[in-house]
Structures are given as C-alpha cells and as structure tokens.
Amino acid sequence: MKLKLNAKARTGNNFELNLSPEKKIVVISVIITSITIGAGYFTGNAGVIGNGIILGIFLIAVPLILFRYEKFRTIKEIEEKFPLFLRDVVEAIHSGMPFHQAIAANSKIDYGRLSKEVRKMANQISWGMPVNKVLDQFTERVKSSKRLFSSLKTVRESYLTGGDVVSTLDSVAENLTQLDEAEKEKHSLLNQYVILMYAVAFIFVGILASINKLLIPVFQVAQTPGAAEVLGLSNPCLNPIGIEGTICDLYSIPAKYVFLIDPTTIGAYYTSLFFFMSVIVSLSAGLVAGQISENSITAGLKHSAIMTSGVIGTMLILKFVNLLGV
Numbered sequence: 001m002k003l004k005l006n007a008k009a010r011t012g013n014n015f016e017l018n019l020s021p022e023k024k025i026v027v028i029s030v031i032i033t034s035i036t037i038g039a040g041y042f043t044g045n046a047g048v049i050g051n052g053i054i055l056g057i058f059l060i061a062v063p064l065i066l067f068r069y070e071k072f073r074t075i076k077e078i079e080e081k082f083p084l085f086l087r088d089v090v091e092a093i094h095s096g097m098p099f100h101q102a103i104a105a106n107s108k109i110d111y112g113r114l115s116k117e118v119r120k121m122a123n124q125i126s127w128g129m130p131v132n133k134v135l136d137q138f139t140e141r142v143k144s145s146k147r148l149f150s151s152l153k154t155v156r157e158s159y160l161t162g163g164d165v166v167s168t169l170d171s172v173a174e175n176l177t178q179l180d181e182a183e184k185e186k187h188s189l190l191n192q193y194v195i196l197m198y199a200v201a202f203i204f205v206g207i208l209a210s211i212n213k214l215l216i217p218v219f220q221v222a223q224t225p226g227a228a229e230v231l232g233l234s235n236p237c238l239n240p241i242g243i244e245g246t247i248c249d250l251y252s253i254p255a256k257y258v259f260l261i262d263p264t265t266i267g268a269y270y271t272s273l274f275f276f277m278s279v280i281v282s283l284s285a286g287l288v289a290g291q292i293s294e295n296s297i298t299a300g301l302k303h304s305a306i307m308t309s310g311v312i313g314t315m316l317i318l319k320f321v322n323l324l325g326v
Helices: 021-043 046-094 099-105 114-126 131-141 146-161 165-214 216-222 227-231 243-251 253-258 266-294 297-320
Strands: 002-007 013-018
Touching (some): 021 046, 046 099, 046 114, 046 146, 046 165, 046 297, 099 131, 114 131, 131 146, 146 165, 165 266, 165 297, 243 253, 243 266, 253 266, 253 297
Antiparallel strands (some): 002 013
C-alpha cells in the first residue's frame, strides 16, 4: 500500500508514506482489536474485552515474529554465501573482466537468497549506475548485519581508492569464512545448553503437573464451606469486584477455553496459575536459548514460540489422560 500525502501547501514538497507488510499487519490488527474491545465496552462484557486484548496481542506479535525471523534467516544465508560470491568475482577478474562486469557475470549463479541481491546489483550496473552507488545501496539493504556492512564498506573503499581490489576481495572472503567457521564451532559447543533450556521448560511442566496432581484431594476438600480458609487455600477470583473482575476474566481464560474447566473452582484457579507460570518459563528459556545459540533475540523468539507451543500441547495431553490434576 502506498499513500501519497500532498503537503505542498506547507512545505512545497510531496511526501510519500510507504506501509511495509509488517506495518499493514499492525494497522489491521489494531483495527480488529479496537472493534472487539469497543464491542465489549459497549455491551459491558469484560470477557469480550479481555479476549479482544489477547486476540490483538497474538495478531500483532505472531506475524511480526515470523517476519523478523524470516529477515534474520535471509541475512544469515547471505552472510554464508557472500564469501563464495566474492571468490567467484575474483575468478572473473582474473579472467580479464573489470570489477563491474565480474559482478554482472556472476548474477546467474545460484547463491540462495543472495542471488536476488546479486541480480539487483547486476541490473543496476546494466542501467549505468556507478559501482560505488550500487555497493552503497546493497550495504543499506543488509546493514542489519555488522559483518556484511563492514565487509562491503571495505570493498567499496578499495574500489574507490584504486587499491588492489582482488587482494581486498580475497582477504574479506577469507575473514568471513573464518568467522563463519568459528560461529559454527561455537554453535556445536553451545547446542548442549540449548537442549538444556528445552529440558528446563518441559521439566518445569512435569513438576507443576505433579504438584497439581498431589493437590487434587486438597482441592476437593477446599470446595466444602470453610475448608479453604482452614487449609490456607482460596480462590481470589470467586467473587471479584470492579477491576478485579476484568483481571480474573483474563486469568480464567486458560481454564475455561484451553482446559475446559469450570473457572469458578479452586482447581481451575491453580491450573491457570500453573499454566501462566509454564508459559513465562518457556518464553524466558526460549530467549536464553536464542541468545546462546545464535546471539539473537529474533532467534530466541523462534525458540520461545516452539517451547510455548510444546508446553501448551504437553499440558493438554496431560489433561486428556487425567494427569494434570483436574
């Protein structure tokens, strides 16, 4: 979507507002969430408001995480293939081609996701764009990678200053290869800690399920009048008032819609409590796993999504086989 805003009366210029796919999703999600929350507000239904907030969070968060992870994987693959591209350019230069022709000559070689960028550079060169501007635009597109950013800046400066471009390309390619090998070695050493993070998330679910199972007799006794106070257990969401009602509506969603438990029971309250604890542990462990394995929060969001999905699925299975405790 491209919206043109004519601000000529103010500044004498025309501004263009470009909405990326991510921004489109945010705008659509905000509209849907606002409609849902507005419907709940006018009907006085706190549950609809709570569901609208949760729906909005998922509509915004999940697509953005997927978009960011796709960009992250694209950059990682470009980093991996870039040294191979540089070596092919060096071979073309050795055969007698100038630098710009060497780039164009390799545009038909398959470099995975890097091929799109190489073809774009080749097209720009064929249109007569200076090589330094072509490299500048390529650098801008991959600036999220410090490795590629610094490498391209080095290549550009060598080309502009008339230095030994071949030696520079060889050196950059060798350095990138060594960095890639060091990173792979680091991953192999740290993978055991990633596995440990997954183990932590699922062991935590097992512990909570065991506790919940052991508390079944206590839950049953606590349903009798006066017993909850004697045992020290109570359901604070039994008779909520005001803002507490909205919070409890949100809090009871896992019990009511995920585990299909009567949300007014004390067992449902603790099941929801354990559910949220498990989700929080999964999200946190996933972020740690991503930081350990790939030094990236975006990769951590991927691990968080996998762990959270696995934990929720495990808890549903435990409920189905009557091992969750309620």
